[in-house]
Amino acid sequence: MNPKRSASAALNSRPTSLRSFVTAFAAVMSLVVLAVEGRAQGKAKPTYQYESGDIRVSIPTADEPRVKTFGAGSLKRAAKYLEDGAVSWVREKSCVNCHTTGTYLAERSAWTKQFGQPSAEVHADFVGSVPKQVVQLKETEGGGHRHYPDTFYSVWRSLGLAEWDKHRSAQTTEPTERSLRDLFEHQSANGSFVSHGEVEIPHITTDFELTLQAARAITAAPGWLAGLKDEALLARVAKLKGWLRTAPPKNDFDRVLKLQLAHYLPELVSQPEQDAALTLLSSLQHADGGWSTRDFSPVDGWHFEMSPAVLNLIKNLPDAAKPESDAYMTAFATVLLRQSKVPVADVRIQRSLAWLRREQRESGRWWMHSLYRGNYHYITYMATVQALKAFDLCGELSVVSTD
Numbered sequence: 001m002n003p004k005r006s007a008s009a010a011l012n013s014r015p016t017s018l019r020s021f022v023t024a025f026a027a028v029m030s031l032v033v034l035a036v037e038g039r040a041q042g043k044a045k046p047t048y049q050y051e052s053g054d055i056r057v058s059i060p061t062a063d064e065p066r067v068k069t070f071g072a073g074s075l076k077r078a079a080k081y082l083e084d085g086a087v088s089w090v091r092e093k094s095c096v097n098c099h100t101t102g103t104y105l106a107e108r109s110a111w112t113k114q115f116g117q118p119s120a121e122v123h124a125d126f127v128g129s130v131p132k133q134v135v136q137l138k139e140t141e142g143g144g145h146r147h148y149p150d151t152f153y154s155v156w157r158s159l160g161l162a163e164w165d166k167h168r169s170a171q172t173t174e175p176t177e178r179s180l181r182d183l184f185e186h187q188s189a190n191g192s193f194v195s196h197g198e199v200e201i202p203h204i205t206t207d208f209e210l211t212l213q214a215a216r217a218i219t220a221a222p223g224w225l226a227g228l229k230d231e232a233l234l235a236r237v238a239k240l241k242g243w244l245r246t247a248p249p250k251n252d253f254d255r256v257l258k259l260q261l262a263h264y265l266p267e268l269v270s271q272p273e274q275d276a277a278l279t280l281l282s283s284l285q286h287a288d289g290g291w292s293t294r295d296f297s298p299v300d301g302w303h304f305e306m307s308p309a310v311l312n313l314i315k316n317l318p319d320a321a322k323p324e325s326d327a328y329m330t331a332f333a334t335v336l337l338r339q340s341k342v343p344v345a346d347v348r349i350q351r352s353l354a355w356l357r358r359e360q361r362e363s364g365r366w367w368m369h370s371l372y373r374g375n376y377h378y379i380t381y382m383a384t385v386q387a388l389k390a391f392d393l394c395g396e397l398s399v400v401s402t403d
Contacts (some may be wrong), residue, residue, distance in 0.1 A: 290325025
């Protein structure tokens with residue numbers, strides 16, 4: 001017997017008044033669903049990028065005025081923006097991510113001398129997210145790609161904790177060591193860390209980019225790699241290095257990331273590879289001194305799965321045909337040049353620093369339009385982190401003092 005047909009027959013045998021009631025009720029519920037969907041689709045734009053208690057950070061916009069005077073004061077405002085964003089995220093969301101808390105903890109502790117102590121609250125949130133017990137994970141499959149769940153969470157958590165230990169305690173603490181062991185439970189059989197999920201340029205993109213962050217984590221943790229005795233972990237580290245050494249680049253972003261790999265694990269990148277990456281990076285500098293993130297990959301080449309929403313957003317940006325310089329890539333290119341030992345006096349760096357000085361906004365941040373959803377523009381946060389790192393590597397944060 002067909003259960004659905006039986007139920008329908010039973011309903012049709014009911015009195016007309018009952019059938020009318022059911023029909024009317026179904027119509028009302030359909031209208032409710034449509035109304036809810038309509039509100040979701042027409043959802044008002046958010047008022048704040050970050051909001052928690054007294055913290056209220058407005059949504060970044062292209063028309064925010066640029067700083068009148070770049071210097072110690074504007075750099076301190078940038079640091080406050082980073083602090084407010086990370087603390088707000090921890091209080092309201094309490095999750096590790098790559099666009100706010102991950103980038104904050106990966107970099108902020110290096111600037112203690114200039115901006116004071118980094119947030120213990122953010123660090124505690126990361127520590128609290130480390131599994132109490134490291135267990136073997138089950139690989140899953142989605143969209144034809146095999147991966148481990150929550151890999152990028154584990155990578156960014158481990159990186160943030162490792163960098164905190166590097167600058168704060170000078171030794172790898174137990175939570176960081178546990179996080180690194182959990183990190184390798186997310187490693188794929190070929191040695192990589194698979195970046196799975198909806199793309200969030202620039203961090204949830206290629207497997208090479210995510211695996212490079214994992215490599216940075218194990219090199220940042222004080223003494224961890226040099227003192228590693230566990231044979232199983234040593235084998236996993238060897239697989240990671242082998243994959244990074246031989247993985248074919250997905251796009252030009254992967255190619256220039258070889259420069260950062262050479263900085264953290266120089267034995268993995270040959271001199272000809274470094275020279276080629278540096279030449280490529282230099283060739284993509286714009287006449288105004290900046291770089292554009294979108295110059296480093298075709299629109300659909302950032303990830304093995306690109307949602308229609310992300311593709312449409314990028315393709316419909318006003319400068320889609322000829323992308324303008326942006327804050328993230330200009331700052332990151334400067335970081336790559338300095339990590340490649342290019343002197344600060346080099347014209348490429350001087351031009352990029354001039355661009356960054358011109359483009360800082362009154363709030364302290366560096367505006368950039370999202371390449372993900374176009375609502376909160378979290379890439380502005382990432383760009384601001386990279387801008388401060390660029391100025392730090394060029395010796396320009398020395399103008400800032402906590403005194």
